[in-house]
Amino acid sequence: MKVPRSRLFLAFVQVGLVAFGGGGQAQIYQSIVLKHRWMEEREFLETTALCRILPGPVFANTAAHIGTRLGGVLGGILALLGVLTPGASLMLLLSFAYFRFGAVPGSLAESALNGVAAAAIGLILATMLRQAPIALDSLKAIGLALVVFVTYGLLHWPLLLVLLLTVPVGMGLYWQEAAQKPSEPAQSRPSHEMGADGGG
Numbered sequence: 224m225k226v227p228r229s230r231l232f233l234a235f236v237q238v239g240l241v242a243f244g245g246g247g248q249a250q251i252y253q254s255i256v257l258k259h260r261w262m263e264e265r266e267f268l269e270t271t272a273l274c275r276i277l278p279g280p281v282f283a284n285t286a287a288h289i290g291t292r293l294g295g296v297l298g299g300i301l302a303l304l305g306v307l308t309p310g311a312s313l314m315l316l317l318s319f320a321y322f323r324f325g326a327v328p329g330s331l332a333e334s335a336l337n338g339v340a341a342a343a344i345g346l347i348l349a350t351m352l353r354q355a356p357i358a359l360d361s362l363k364a365i366g367l368a369l370v371v372f373v374t375y376g377l378l379h380w381p382l383l384l385v386l387l388l389t390v391p392v393g394m395g396l397y398w399q400e401a402a403q404k405p406s407e408p409a410q411s412r413p414s415h416e417m418g419a420d421g422g423g
Contacts, residue, residue, distance in 0.1 A: 232301040234255070238286075249346045270292070286306040287300075290305075363396050
């Protein structure tokens with residue numbers, strides 16, 4: 224699906240304006256999948272999975288990848304600029320204010336930032352609960368998720384080691400399933416052809 228680049232840029236600027244406290248991924252999902260319906264749920268999940276295992280900030284990777292898919296290379300650049308410009312501009316202003324006026328523990332500024340972080344976590348949880356039934360749609364998907372949760376979340380293995388172990392396993396489990404999908408129409412074709420021949 225191709226999206227006009229002006230609409231794409233505006234959508235990602237809006238995401239950048241409201242993506243507070245680490246909730247950028249959830250905001251991209253809300254905008255691209257739920258509001259504009261430019262991508263399907265499954266397509267978005269596959270996109271974010273890819274962006275999570277690549278180096279760099281997931282938020283920026285996701286914007287660049289989705290922008291490229293929807294608007295070409297220029298669309299990817301515009302999407303990346305859209306999500307980064309509002310936050311970067313605001314951070315410059317906040318950094319100036321921080322060093323000019325200071326933000327000591329217990330101050331109003333610190334309390335406000337804590338509130339933003341709590342709201343962002345709530346947004347991430349809401350998005351996760353919505354996407355979980357789609358992503359964890361089989362026993363192998365649940366098994367992979369549990370392995371990553373135990374090794375990274377409970378045993379605190381290095382993330383790179385967890386990815387090196389689980390990503391090849393996950394690709395192997397789904398590779399055969401993906402390879403079989405194009406062959407399904409071919410399998411059903413002879414029966415249709417036989418039916419057509421029989422009718423003649």
